[in-house]
Structure formats: C-alpha cells, structure tokens
Amino acid sequence: MAVAARTPLIAGNWKMNLDHLQSIAFVQKLAWTLEDKKHDFSDVEVAVFPPFTDLRSVQTLVAGDKLPLKFGGQDLSAHDAGAYTGEISGAFLAALDSAYVIIGHSERRQYHGETDELVAAKVAAAHRHGIVPIICVGETAEDLEQHGPSAVPVAQLRTALEGVVAGKEIVVAYEPVWAIGSGQAATSAQAQQVCEALRALIAEVLGDDAAAATRILYGGSVKANNIAGFLKEPDVDGALVGGASLQLEEFASIVRFKSHVGTL
Numbered sequence: 001m002a003v004a005a006r007t008p009l010i011a012g013n014w015k016m017n018l019d020h021l022q023s024i025a026f027v028q029k030l031a032w033t034l035e036d037k038k039h040d041f042s043d044v045e046v047a048v049f050p051p052f053t054d055l056r057s058v059q060t061l062v063a064g065d066k067l068p069l070k071f072g073g074q075d076l077s078a079h080d081a082g083a084y085t086g087e088i089s090g091a092f093l094a095a096l097d098s099a100y101v102i103i104g105h106s107e108r109r110q111y112h113g114e115t116d117e118l119v120a121a122k123v124a125a126a127h128r129h130g131i132v133p134i135i136c137v138g139e140t141a142e143d144l145e146q147h148g149p150s151a152v153p154v155a156q157l158r159t160a161l162e163g164v165v166a167g168k169e170i171v172v173a174y175e176p177v178w179a180i181g182s183g184q185a186a187t188s189a190q191a192q193q194v195c196e197a198l199r200a201l202i203a204e205v206l207g208d209d210a211a212a213a214t215r216i217l218y219g220g221s222v223k224a225n226n227i228a229g230f231l232k233e234p235d236v237d238g239a240l241v242g243g244a245s246l247q248l249e250e251f252a253s254i255v256r257f258k259s260h261v262g263t264l
C-alpha cells in the first residue's frame with residue numbers, strides 16, 4: 001500500500017511514576033537535552049504522558065517556556081461530566097491543552113477490567129473533546145500461542161474503531177503484553193507483521209486515506225538500542241515507551257533514533 005508521509009511520534013508513558021515536582025524537573029531537562037542536541041520536533045514529534053496530578057504543572061511549563069513538547073493523559077472517562085467519582089473528563093484534558101490521550105492500555109484492561117466496548121466509548125469521548133486518542137491493542141503470550149500474532153490486536157482495534165468520529169485523527173499503539181516491561185521486545189519483523197494487519201483493518205473500516213495517514217506505534221521494552229530497528233519498518237511510525245521514558249538520556253536517545261541509523 002502506498003502511504004503518505006507520517007511524522008514519527010515518540011510517546012513516553014510515565015505510568016504511575018513522577019509527582020508534579022518531579023515532572024517539572026524532568027520535562028525541563030528533557031527539553032534542554034533535546035534543544036542542546038538540536039532536535040527537530042517537526043521531524044520527530046515527542047509527547048509525554050504524566051499522571052493526571054502532574055498535567056497542570058506540565059502544561060504551565062510547556063506554555064510558559066513555549067516548549068515544542070506535546071503531552072496528554074494516560075486515560076479518560078467515557079462520560080463528559082457528572083457523578084463518576086475518580087473519573088477524569090476529556091473536557092478537563094482539553095482545557096489543559098492535551099494533544100493526546102492513551103486509551104485501552106493493557107494495564108487498564110488487565111487491572112481495571114476495561115473492555116473493547118469501553119475503549120470504543122472512550123475513543124468517542126476523546127474525539128468529542130478534540131483530543132487525539134492513542135488506541136492501545138496487543139495480545140498476551142497465551143493469545144499469541146492460541147490465535148497467532150494478529151488476531152487479537154485486530155479484533156480489539158475493530159471494536160475500538162466503532163468510537164471513531166469520521167475524519168478525526170487517531171493513533172494506534174501495538175503493544176504485545178508479553179513484551180511490556182519484560183525486557184523482551186518483539187522483533188521488528190513481528191511488529192511490522194501486526195502493524196501491517198492493523199493498517200489493513202483501518203483501510204477496510206475507515207478507508208485508504210485514513211489508513212495512509214494514521215500513525216501506528218510499537219510499544220514493549222523499547223530502548224535506545226532497538227528503536228531504530230522498529231522505525232525502519234514501513235508500517236511502524238513511532239513508539240510508546242514505558243520504563244525507558246523515565247530515564248532522561250535513554251529517552252532522549254530514543255527520540256533521536258535517526259542518529260542511530262547505520263549502527264544497526
């Protein structure tokens with residue numbers, strides 16, 4: 001399939017790490033490090049996903065210092081307002097200038113019982129508030145053994161796409177559950193195989209133009225020493241990084257993956 005140019009996106013999911021003071025220090029240092037290395041943010045986009053309690057601090061810093069970093073929430077509510085204790089509305093994330101929101105991360109599915117249907121409702125909520133959802137899909141080791149590499153992620157995405165508002169941007173993150181935090185990343189060929197299947201599904205459901213424009217990220221034990229291998233694959237457009245996004249130099253090196261080409 002001929003694809004349009006897609007700006008790579010390196011997204012750092014901090015999970016439940018760094019409080020609001022630590023977030024300010026980290027974002028400042030990350031911006032300085034990338035500026036020092038003359039990183040071109042229009043060439044490779046960078047986004048961080050702090051805990052909710054950090055978002056206002058990060059927004060204030062990014063806006064005040066006019067930093068070219070994007071940021072967003074790690075989740076949002078399917079509801080917009082009301083008696084939903086503990087939930088965070090997409091309206092609140094939008095009011096803090098969140099560009100993106102992560103939806104359906106495997107840890108939300110595993111520890112909070114999130115279903116594909118709820119993920120679809122959250123995708124719709126993100127689009128109602130003008131936030132680009134990063135829709136996470138991925139198979140467990142058991143799924144892989146029983147159903148092969150693409151069946152479960154494709155089925156998860158098929159349902160999630162029911163929440164998409166026509167014409168609005170999405171990002172998809174393929175994260176094999178067995179690769180998350182395990183130190184055992186998928187091979188770039190494995191990532192490509194599933195990302196290609198996900199792009200074919202997007203073409204089937206949303207059309208060829210949407211498929212060509214949609215960025216598909218790989219996530220799962222991404223490090224500075226394997227990122228360039230993933231990004232050389234035609235259907236991998238970036239990475240959703242967990243543990244390594246908390247290590248300043250490592251994350252900055254992942255962002256600068258183009259400088260690793262030739263070291264593979």
Ligand SMILES: O=C[C@H](O)COP(=O)(O)O
Pocket residue numbers: 013105175179180181182183219220221222240241242243244
């Ligand atoms: O959202 C990020 C993923 O869960 C990957 O985490 P990891 O890079 O620590 O394996």
